[in-house]
Amino acid sequence: MEIADHIITYQGDVPQHGIYAGENNVIYFDSKNTRSILVENMDHFCQQKGCFIRNYPFRPYARPESLDRAFEQMSKMTEHPFSSDEQFVAWCIKGDLNPKTHRSGRNEHEEEIIKMTIKKILTSAVDVLAQHPKWQQQAETANKYLPVIIGSIQLGIEIKKMVDAKKQL
Incomplete structure (x- = not known):
């Protein structure tokens, strides 16, 4: 402690x-x-x-x-x-x-920063994979699904907002 x-x-x-x-x-x-x-x-x-x-x-x-x-x-x-x-x-x-x-008090500006940061992290990870000859095919696949992954994260954020709003009722 x-x-x-x-x-x-x-x-x-x-x-x-x-x-x-x-x-x-x-x-x-x-x-x-x-x-x-x-x-x-x-x-x-x-x-x-x-x-x-x-x-x-x-x-x-x-x-x-x-x-x-x-x-x-x-x-x-x-x-x-x-x-x-x-x-x-x-x-x-x-x-x-x-x-x-500490659970849900983000404003829209903070959420945009979080989304951009997550996108940069994922994109950087795919770029690192692409530089390694052994992982180029996986990088291409990951890059293809990157919009789906980012969309899933956005969906998760929206669902969390709805759940938090319902808890406050």
């Missing part, structure tokens, strides 16, 4: 979210009782039930910065802008008040 990992445990059917602070401690937003940010021993936080770590493939803030953000909020005596413990952790890690955006 690393500092600033997003820790999830369950109290019955209700998930509880915190950020790992190191030395077996977790920082979390107590949205039910005190509406404050607390530090608790990991064993007490997880209530001996174990925990899971939510991975973030992209972190705008380095782990130490995420942890600093959590401690800064803890030191503030004002009303916190968080409505849930999950939102607090997402804010510490991503600077975002929407905890779901």
